[in-house]
Ligand code: FES
């Protein structure tokens with residue numbers, strides 16, 4: 001079983017001038033015409049399991065509440081009181097019977113309806129209770145994540161996600177747990193971050209590994225990112241996929257032909273002896289696929305039965321329009337998200353999370369990009385100033401280069417991007433933003 005290619009939409013080849021990353025006018029157009037009309041991955045179902053549990057997330061100038069309802073469903077609201085506009089909550093998450101506004105104590109039920117207003121008889125337009133309600137936004141769940149859309153006339157989430165829906169449905173992602181959750185602000189436009197995750201052209205420079213030119217094309221995590229060995233897909237819906245064959249296998253070979261890390265450990269975990277593969281590194285991918293097929297069910301890796309062969313071993317990298325990037329492994333989900341700043345085009349909010357599969361009885365620790373974490377240690381989110389905490393070596397290296405680009409994008413001497421073929425995903429994203437702004441979407 002192999003995953004089919006996606007249809008490749010035509011690219012126009014627009015030049016991408018620097019003002020797209022710096023201008024307030026462009027930032028406002030993006031907000032009004034694009035952000036308010038796309039599905040945004042915002043929350044996690046497992047964070048709000050019980051009726052009354054709620055989670056808050058902000059995007060640009062807006063703040064949203066996702067609330068578990070009495071019937072088990074989830075509703076999402078703008079985090080704004082309908083009396084005179086105060087924010088209802090400022091905490092990140094919690095549990096409530098009603099949302100009581102901190103200004104004049106109006107109280108809204110979980111279903112959004114206003115249940116209490118002080119001096120309710122004193123309103124010339126009539127008692128607001130039972131009449132006013134929190135403003136709702138479209139809200140759907142997929143892969144255990146809660147998504148919202150500010151456009152009441154939007155397409156369904158499934159239609160919006162297109163082929164992502166099928167690819168991801170195979171992994172049982174709704175059962176995966178979180179082992180890394182970091183949020184920080186970055187002094188760059190949100191597209192600087194997302195452009196970076198839409199290309200691997202920077203890898204040999206920014207994530208430099210010492211060694212032969214071949215080895216230098218490899219990232220610290222052991223993924224072979226040479227574009228000639230990589231499969232790229234662009235979808236009509238606007239999302240991108242990049243598949244690096246062999247994942248860790250592609251790049252774990254030592255000079256003497258022996259199997260290095262992390263492939264060595266992974267092979268042992270699946271009952272293979274790396275010594276049997278000295279000088280035959282190219283055979284490890286299929287061997288690992290066969291071993292996972294054979295041993296997976298017995299080890300309760302139930303999702304393996306649904307995964308395509310390449311999903312068992314390869315490095316999948318997705319970018320979901322407009323602001324979500326993920327590296328997806330058979331058992332790991334590296335979640336990268338950039339959200340616009342409320343007012344400043346030259347800042348954004350960056351999230352770096354890691355989720356891992358949960359085969360029953362599995363005890364081996366979780367290998368995240370920011371280190372190895374015990375399996376029993378699901379984490380709370382850390383929010384910090386840039387540079388205060390490491391985001392893991394690879395992401396630290398990315399984040400360090402971003403401000404240099406932001407500064408250059410501001411220059412009168414910058415004439416717009418000159419993109420390589422392997423940077424087509426960047427071009428596609430920017431053309432889609434223009435499609436939204438110019439009314440083609
Ligand atoms: S603004 Fe919320 S009760 Fe007045």
Ligand SMILES: [Fe+2]
Pocket residue numbers: 196202203206207394398
């Ligand atoms: Fe990078």
